[in-house]
Amino acid sequence: MDKREFKDKIYSVLSGLVKAMANPHRLEIIDLLGQAERSVEDIAKETGMSVANTSQHLQVLKQSNLVRVKRNGNFILYGLANDSVYKSWRDLREIGMGSLAEVEKIVREFRTKKNSLEPIRIDELISRMNSSNIILLDVRPHLEYKAGHIPNAVNIPIDQLLSRIGELKKSKQYIAYCRGPFCVFADEAVQLLTQKGFKVKRLEEGYPDWKLKFLVEDVSSGKIITNG
Amino acid sequence: MDKREFKDKIYSVLSGLVKAMANPHRLEIIDLLGQAERSVEDIAKETGMSVANTSQHLQVLKQSNLVRVKRNGNFILYGLANDSVYKSWRDLREIGMGSLAEVEKIVREFRTKKNSLEPIRIDELISRMNSSNIILLDVRPHLEYKAGHIPNAVNIPIDQLLSRIGELKKSKQYIAYCRGPFCVFADEAVQLLTQKGFKVKRLEEGYPDWKLKFLVEDVSSGKIITNG
DNA sequence: CAACTATTCAATAATTATATTGAATAGTTG
DNA sequence: CAACTATTCAATATAATTATTGAATAGTTG
The missing domain is CATH 1.10.10.10 (Winged helix-like DNA-binding domain superfamily/Winged helix DNA-binding domain)
Incomplete structure (x- = not known):
């Protein structure tokens, strides 16, 4: 050879x-x-x-x-x-968001209609998570919530949100999250809750991105190892 | 929409x-x-x-x-x-090496012939770099060395290695590196130097991987920022 | 500005990827 | 083990990707 x-x-x-x-x-x-x-x-x-x-x-x-x-x-x-697969998808996604103007434009256009521009990013969430005023809202289907979710997040699937709106308080700051930046559940939640007078933002990223944060990257091999 | x-x-x-x-x-x-x-x-x-x-x-x-x-x-x-492009390529490369048996097999087969199995990985290199006995050999073309190289590496392009072999000492431990895991310059260097009785191993990764080590990953955005 | 040279374009043929349809398969459950 | 059901396969038509050739272009240099 x-x-x-x-x-x-x-x-x-x-x-x-x-x-x-x-x-x-x-x-x-x-x-x-x-x-x-x-x-x-x-x-x-x-x-x-x-x-x-x-x-x-x-x-x-x-x-x-x-x-x-x-x-x-x-x-x-x-x-x-394995987690490396999602990690690669995340990296490609981010390259696209950063360098393909079209991606950013499509997302912005969509979120403008939903009042969900100005999402908060995962790092900001982590640093503010201890505040007792913030409530995390996981608006994915229950099955996905059950497979893994951000600690202390409350699961109200998007199609139950209107009927269960009585469970929410106007004094709280809600952060809605779902699958990732291209999942629209959180945008729909923001649209609905804003309309009803609640304080709410969407999380830019989704649960799998949060999960990747708590894996340690073995940088020498590029492989990912579970931490704990 | x-x-x-x-x-x-x-x-x-x-x-x-x-x-x-x-x-x-x-x-x-x-x-x-x-x-x-x-x-x-x-x-x-x-x-x-x-x-x-x-x-x-x-x-x-x-x-x-x-x-x-x-x-x-x-x-x-x-x-x-930008550096994210190479980073994505590196990650895909590593997924392939880890989960496609074929890739690993092709590489092993090739290196067996060159006596360059058992390469050292970049993290091991970093931890042993201070040893005065180790000499880093950059065997890429001079132009690439000039565009960036690992500090203290000596550049002897592979096609000059035989004629300049007098510059090397048998008492030293040489580490040959080149473009990356699929670059064969370092394998050829190991083959030649082993034959001539020198102590030599190849670095698994290449210069761009070393360079990525010294970038800080802004994990929240997935983007890469130069450190210093 | 004319001559030169590196690069790109355009056209073609061959290969590969994709969606759709309906039939085949394998594995489970009663 | 028979009936059932989720999934895969096979065949087809359409669309996209690729390498090759030779001509066209743009940009530089003397």
């Missing part, structure tokens, strides 16, 4: 990995699976794809070891293979 | 960014430009592509803001847009 052959092989195998992420549906799947495991049918419904097409995309992700498979009764559950 | 339309737009734009990286030649170009700026002709020669094809791939990278352009006399120099 000469030098050129070696490089051709390496870059070609690695580009296969990148190609596996290089599709809008597959990015959405990765983003979604960052919250919790899900069945194929579930993923299809959530992303608006056909089941067959979803399955095909999941096969692509599986072939590159980006997702892993588990059976639960009649259902097959897909989940991210 | 409804929820589905918003998501379709976002994931589609971001997948464009990932697609721009999702090609073996473009990964090699990113890897190469991590060392120093280069002209199109230069990149073409280094990667074994035609100039027209190289130019086409560079256009793709440029459209996604992964590279930036600068003119120098008759030449146009391409460089990485």
Whole structure:
């Protein structure tokens, strides 16, 4: 094996990995699976794809070891293979937000309508979390909340928010969070609660980003190791 | 703009960014430009592509803001847009090394022939760097060394190594490094120097990885900020 | 400003990726 | 073990990506 052959092989195998992420549906799947495991049918419904097409995309992700498979009764559950996968997605997402003007524009346009511009960022949240006046609102579906959430967050799924609005107090400062910067549940929560006279902001990032904060990056290998 | 339309737009734009990286030649170009700026002709020669094809791939990278352009006399120099680009490449590379058995196998096979298995990792290097017995050997072309190198490293480009072997001492422990884990200069150096009876190992990572160590990651935004 | 040179563009052919449909499969549950 | 159900597969048509060739362009230098 000469030098050129070696490089051709390496870059070609690695580009296969990148190609596996290089599709809008597959990015959405990765983003979604960052919250919790899900069945194929579930993923299809959530992303608006056909089941067959979803399955095909999941096969692509599986072939590159980006997702892993588990059976639960009649259902097959897909989940991210490890935290590095979400971390890579987060980094690519951030490169995009930082250098592709179009991404920032689409997000700003959407949030303007929802009154959810000026979100607070995760670091600010962490430094203000001890304040007794702040209440964290996890507006994701209960299943995702159950799979993991920010400590002390109250779970009111977005579609129950209106009917359970009596549980909230106008004196508090609410921070609504959901799946991540492209999840609209928190924007919808801000829109609704602002309308009803509550003090509320959205968290820019989502639960998986909060979770990554509490992993220690072994920088020498680039791998991620659970802390505790 | 409804929820589905918003998501379709976002994931589609971001997948464009990932697609721009999702090609073996473009990964090699990113890897190469991590060392120093280069002209199109230069990149073409280094990667074994035609100039027209190289130019086409560079256009793709440029459209996604992964590279930036600068003119120098008759030449146009391409460089990485920022350190985040190399960081993403590094992370993807590491996911691949960790979870695609094939990558690890190709690398091991190649290094076995060069006697350069058992490389030392960058963290170990940092902790042993003060030892007066260790000498760092940068075996990249002089131009890349000039664009940035690990402090105190001695530059002997691989194609001058044999003729300048008199400059080396058998009592020292040499650490050869080059562009990164897929660069073979360091392997060739280890092969040659081992043969001639010197104590030598290769560094697993390359100069750009060392450089990333000394950037502070602003984890809240995912962006990278130069430290000092 | 003419000649030169590095780079890009345009057109083509070949390959690869994608969505859709409906049939096949495998695994579970009663 | 039969019936059921979630998932995958196979076939197809459409769309996107890639390498190659040779011509066009833009920018610099004498």
